[in-house]
Amino acid sequence: MSTLIYTIITLFAIGVVSALVLYFVAQKFKVEEDPRIDDVEKMLPGANCGGCGFPGCRGLATALVESDDISSLYCSVGGDACMGCIAEYLGKAAPKKEPTVATVRCGGTCEKRPRTNTYIGATSCAIASSLYVGETGCAYGCLGYGDCVAACAFDAIRINPETGLAEVDADKCTACGACVKACPKGIIELRKKWPKNRAIYVSCVSKDKGAVTMKACKAGCIGCGKCAKVCEFGAITIENNLAYIDSTKCRLCRKCVAECPTGAIKMIGLAPLAKKEPTTKATEPTAPAAAATVKQVENKEA
Amino acid sequence: MKTFPIGGVHPSDNKKWSKASAIEVMELPDVVNIPLSQHIGAPATAVVAKGDKVVVGQLLAEPTGFMSAAIHSPISGTVTAVDMQPNGQGLRQMMVTIKREGDEWDASIDRSPEIVTECTLSSKEIIDRIKAAGIVGMGGATFPTHVKLSIPEGKRAELLIINGVECEPYLTSDYRTMLERGELLVIGTRILMRAIGVEQAVIGVEANKPDAVQHLRDIIGDDKSIKVMMLKTQYPQGGEKQLIAAVMGREVPAPPALPIDVGAVVCNASTAVAVYEAVQKHKPLIERVVTVTGAGVKEPKNLLTRFGTPVSALIEKCGGLPAGDVRVLNGGPMMGRALCNVAMPVMKGCSGITIINGEEAYRGVESACIKCAKCVEACPMGLEPYLLSKQARKKAWEAMEQNDITSCIECGCCQYTCPANIPLLDYVRLGKQTVMGIIRARNAKK
Amino acid sequence: MANKFLVAPAPHVHGSQSTARLMGDVIIALLPALAVSVRVFGWNVLAVTAVSIASCVLLEFLVQRFLVKGPLTINNFSAVVTGLLLAMNLPANIPLWIVVIGAIVAIGVAKMPFGGLGKNPFNPALAARVFLLIAYPVQMTSFPAPKMEGIADAFSGATPLAAAKAQMVTFADTDMLGLFTGTIGGSMGEISAMALLLGGLYLLVRRVITWHIPVAVLGSMGIFAAIYALCALDGGATTLYFTAFHLLAGGAILGAVFMATDYVTSPMTPKGMLIYGVGIGAITMCIRLWGAYPEGMSFAILIMNSVVPLINKYVKPKRFGAR
DSSP, rough: OOHHHHHHHHHHHHHHHHHHHHHHHHHHHHOOHHHHHHHHHHHOOOOOOOTTTTSSSSHHHHHHOOOOOTTTTTOTTTTHHHHHHHHHHHOOOOOOOOOOEEEEHHHOOTTTTBBBBBSSSSOHHHHHHSSSSSSSOSOOOOOOOOOHHHHOOSSSSEEETTTTTTEOTTOOOOOOOOHHHHHHHHEEEEEEEOOOEEEEEEEOOOOOOOOHHHOOHHHHHHHOHHHHHSSSSEEEEEEEEEEEEEEETOOOHHHHHHHHHHHHEEEEEEOOOOOOOOOSSSSOOOOOOHHHHHHHHHHHHH | BBBBBSOOBBOOOOTTTHHOOEEOOOOOOEEEEEEEEOOSSSOOOOOOOOEEEBBTEEEEEEEESOOOOEEEOOOOOEEEEEEEOOOTTTTEEEEEEEESSSOOOOOTTTOOOOOOOOOOHHHHHHHHHHHEEEEEEETTTBHHHHHHOOTTTTTOOHHHEEOOOOEEEEOOHHHHHHHHHHHHHHHHHHHHHHTTTSSEEEEEEEEHHHHHHHHHHHHHHOOEEEEEEOOOOTTTSHHHHHHHHHHOOOOOOOOTTGGGGGGGEEHHHHHHHHHHHHHOOOOOEEEEEEEEEEETOOOOOOEEEEETTTTHHHHHTOOOSSSSSSEEEEBTTTTTTEEEEEOOBBBOOOEEEEEEEGGGGSOOOOOOOOOOOHHHHHHHOOHHHHHHHHHHHHOOOOHHHTTTTTGGOOOHHHHHTTOOOOOHHHHHHHHEEEHHHHHHHHHOOO | OOOOEEOOOOOOOOSSSSSSHHHHHHHHHHHHHHHHHHHHOOHHHHHHHHHHHHHHHHHHHHHHIIIIOOOOOOGSHHHHHHHHHHHHHHTTOOOOHHHHHHHHHIIIOOOIISSSTTTTOOOOOHHHHHHHHHHHHHHHOOOOOOTTOOOOOOSSTTOOHHHTTOOOGGGGGSSSHHHTOOOSSTTTSOOOHHHHHHHHHHHHTTTTTEEEEEEEEHHHHHHHHHHHHHHHHHTTTTHHHHHHHHHHHHTHHHIIIIIIIOSSSSSSSHHOOOOOOOHHHHHHHHHHHHHHSSHHHHHHHHHHHHHHHHHHHHHHOOTTTTO
């Protein structure tokens, strides 16, 4: 009997001492934190993708709670709806951004862009890119080793084994920008997301002269400027032998697509333009927020 | 026999194929492409334009700033273009294209076979001539020699080390140079000693080249100021830091420390010959010995080649490419760069063209790391390649910096030795490049 | 051009080492010990070894094929090595079903759940051995008497360490030569110090292992034993006997040369290996002298296995140029 009592007393004493130690340690190392951070973190999608520039959702939540002006903070995964909720909760002005989608600007499929050698190094675009031109004659095109795929937390990008190019699933893409950062060739751009995932873009980033581009790839932009001439909205610029369509100015009129001699201008979700049809009513853009789209242009340059 | 203190591997040296072939003069090419960047540092600035007539040895491009090197015409003829051309990696860079007409040399160049032993120039005059001749390190690193010889204020050189190690397997260009142009090498060494004001020089040669050691010793004779040191054969003995450690027993601290911080200046053996020609003969750097070798090469040779000659011409001269899939390397198998474009011109740092064919041309299949620690054992810089490579895959750049990634000399010992065929160096190199970029950006901000 | 150009970053050549070759070398190095074991305990040894290896390989195959669905890696011989090492740690007369259970623990619990070769924190063979030792103490500690003719049946079933623990013998009486050549009972692989050292020498020559771990383990055990003998025993010749006895008896050499040097579960740097080895030696001696078990090698290695990640994190190789 006495054994039992001693055991109970001893265990009880150990318990009390441990509890006291834990209590004092907890008091000593307590970190005061705004409880709203937890709430905001719960409102965020919780993808921890890093697309906002913070290490994780909590980082963004802390920044959202702590800064007075949250106009420069944005979670593209949650989008306007999510940011609206958070802004309302915090009583701050909600940052707004037009939805964007990652776009792979290379059309150099296996067929259009002949292979000139075989790469047998580590499967990494960054490594191949720092080593040499790549398996084709084009120094700008998609290498197809999938650094973007590895970077994507949403399973929204994959390498198509037939074309050897990266492809974005626009419905899954959250525009977090991880692939944009991962691509050593700077091929991927966040472009304005139209309804039904429609898009028109120059599917090439080669700055080589026309003849050089043509030799390496049949689908490359040769910088001939025909597209820029037909564009009524001033959306197309030619720089360094390369056409660029500003997705904030483009109205999806499709005129440029018909003009392009190499087929470098790619069209998604749109029927080819019938000849001599008025183009003004093609599609109306969804209320563009001009201020927010500036960000995209910066993205492109960075 | 001395060697460096840690790490290293013993790849089979495979010098047997080209070892016995005496240096041959390669035919002059009809058209040459001369890249304006054949060295570490800023690309040179072209001083010729399309349509200009040039002669051998004429300046084509002048150095852009101190950390750069001049480039001279290796042939006489007409400049047909100054334009972007693909290099060996298929990337476009600025090159001067010259169409050859005859072989007319600049009048100031002394082409007589006489050996000029005497040199009474001052240190500054020597360095100026070396700079004017566009000499860079010819072992492959292509560091401008005049920069190396310009000892910074407050530092003092104690010893000149001539790098005749040629630890890179397959290559024999330095070996043949030491055997056939040993006299010039020794005079070049004396000139270099004068340039940096040292009393002592050591020519380091690995034990697999005993005839070169003996030949140089015979030439030097009683001169006590130059010593030929036979070193234990071990890769990467020819690495600057490893060679200094082997010869002097001193370790160059981690970057940004330089060899001069331990009182050493290291020059390649072929560079010493080029220095002789530049200082004594007024001949700029327009040609070099290039080894063309490999198991599948019909007639491996050591060719004295003018710069700008396409690599494909050299390969043809040696019997063409072996059938099947090949890896054609600019340099040796440990540190050379694989070419995807054999039209690439021979450049200042091109010590050899190694052709690997058959089974060896492929890489083994990667399997899981078994933590055998062989990479740690092999690393001559005392790094942990398995860890660095893992961190690079995770993009943990900060952790890589803490683990001294900047010390990596990219010698390839880790990947060579890895039983699991893991592309350790591929990732480590990526990490090093990224971390260096981050450090540069950080320093620029300050 | 008919040639296809292959492009990869340097280096463009590779050494002759491969995982399969390293594992093959370990197997070769264990053959002398296996041969002695067969000579001493009879053909049963081969049955135990075969069952152990076969069940390890089969299990690894099944796990990779049906559970992980990853690439098969059984051709790198690592499962063979695990099976062989497990067998080496078992008594020769152990029921074969226990061997199979050991293999299940080794591959199914200690190795594959962590991600297979290269990722297991604990030595699979030892984890299995310790599991069996606790689960089936009787079968695991009743060793058969050596069957060779002309051998004095000194301990009839008990290992010398167990005998020493029970203070059945004095050290001066122990047949040191028998311990060295392998005529005295114990686990299958641990009886002959000579055969094990021969294997170790082979591994050193083939550069499969470095000297650091075996020397650190045996060195620290020897020093520990000598100090203990000097302080606690009557010194003099006993010190010598006591030290030699502890180095030769039990799994000391098998552990030091084959088990502790397991790549996956040992440190990466020479300095780390020394720390790890000394730790194993010290813990082994503590268990042998003051613990409940006569032998502590397995526990010591497993304990030090758990410290390896920490050692790898804090013990860095000497960097070139660092002072």
